[in-house]
Amino acid sequence: MNLPEKLSPEQVRQFNDEGFVIVPDVFDPADLEPIRQAMERMIDEKVQELHADGKLENLHEELDFDRRVAAIHRDSKENGEAILRAIEGRSGGGVNAPEIFDVIVHDKLIDACADILGTQEVVASSVYRVRPKLPNIGRGNVPWHQDSGYFQKHCDKSMIITCWIPLVDATVENGCMQILPKTHQGEVALHHTGGNQGFFVIRDEDLPDDPRKSVAAECPRGGVVFMTNRTPHCSTPNTSDHVRWSLDLRYQAIDAPNNIGLMPTKITKRGRPDAAFSKKVQIACYPPDADFVVRSVTDPSSVTTYDEYVQRRQTYEQITGGPVGTNRWPALATAE
Ligand SMILES: O=C(O)CCC(=O)C(=O)O
Incomplete structure (x- = not known):
């Protein structure tokens, strides 16, 4: 089956070299209406x-x-x-509205992820966020982190793409992300707990490069910022007069650790897999949330329907008590 290529080879190269690529025209603005x-x-x-x-x-x-x-x-x-x-x-784990599901499974987005992953067997993660960043209040300012800081250690080397999708033009003024380029090939940096609103945080001195080398990831509505799970990023205050709305969604190849087909009966309330269980099965990069197939050429019947997606997410939420971090990082206070 020949699916269309969404990204140019240059864009894929940029993603691999820089740790991110901003593609301004993945969607027509009407797709996001x-x-x-x-x-x-x-x-x-x-x-x-x-x-x-x-x-x-x-x-x-x-x-x-x-x-x-x-x-x-x-x-x-x-x-x-x-x-x-x-x-x-x-x-903060994202609402289950059908309109969100429609974006998560949108062919234009999955085509782009498939280009980056080099496979048409693609899994989406329930780790997604809807972020209304309000002007002039601190809420929504996210400290420096790598998404892998939130994932299980055995997934540090797996590729999980974050697709950051603004619903309004994202600018420096309204608090777009800042990204530290070319720093995604190394180890996951030391994160600490205790950032604002419970976010994990990499202190400036633990970043893989000088934060002054970061670039502002401005992106028009209809565009997508694609980033790796080891790309350090943060987001800055919204000093505009309007809300900076965005979604961030995550995708991986089906052969990266996932919990497709598993029900989370062995996940503890803290969101950590029970030890005996984790010896028997591969544990997902983020076990408290459900992963689901969004494209499969080898087994199209495995592609998740909206009803299955809602049911799976709800089951995970009931058992794990909702999203929690899975990595055990030290607290900021004890490190200082
Ligand atoms: O939307 C933001 O401001 C931050 C997003 C972010 O940190 C993420 O998607 O991991």
């Missing part, structure tokens, strides 16, 4: 609920997707946070 509208509906439902409960007076119905939550958050942090929690999903 359903997810924007789904987010708008979610916001509106929560706003109406808060209003009906007598907690919120000004509905800010005149404001669009990029501004409404920010205005409500300014009026009342409590209401703003309630809306953000509803959109981000449990523990």
Whole structure:
């Protein structure tokens, strides 16, 4: 089966050499309209609920997707946070809306990942995030890290692609990511727990290069920033007047460690696999969340449907209590 090539050889080379590539035209902006509208509906439902409960007076119905939550958050942090929690999903683990699934399995995106991975056997991870980064509050500023800092150590050398997808043009002003190029071939750096909002953090002195060499990953709506799991990155404050909306999704080849077909009965509440179990089966890079097949030429019947995806994610959430980090890193305080 000949599937179209989405990326040029030059773009794939850039990904491999630099640890990332920004592709400005993976989607037509219209492809992302359903997810924007789904987010708008979610916001509106929560706003109406808060209003009906007598907690919120000004509905800010005149404001669009990029501004409404920010205005409500300014009026009342409590209401703003309630809306953000509803959109981000449990523990920040991403809502299960069909419109998100449609982006995760979108052919244009999977074509690009298949080009990078060099295979048409592609698995997506339930480790994905919806990130509404509000202007001028610290929430959503992510410290330096490699995604592998959150994954199991035995996956350090596996390729897991992060696809960072802005739903508005991402700029330095609204807090796009900063990426440290050409530093993804080495070991996973020392991370610490205790960053803001519970994020893991690499201290500047532990970064594989001078953070002043980082580049701003500005990306228009419709574009995607593709990064490796060992590419150090962070994101900076949103100093604009609107919300920087983005999604980050993750993909790997099916032969990288995954939990396809496994039910998480052997994952402990802390999200760590039980020791006896992990000797018998290959443990996924991020065991607390479900992986699922998004493309398979050798076994098309294994490609996950929306209903299977929802069921699998819900089962994992019930058993593991939602996403948690799996790596045991030291706490910031004890290191200083
Ligand atoms: O969206 C951001 O600001 C940060 C994203 C990030 O750190 C990630 O996708 O791993």
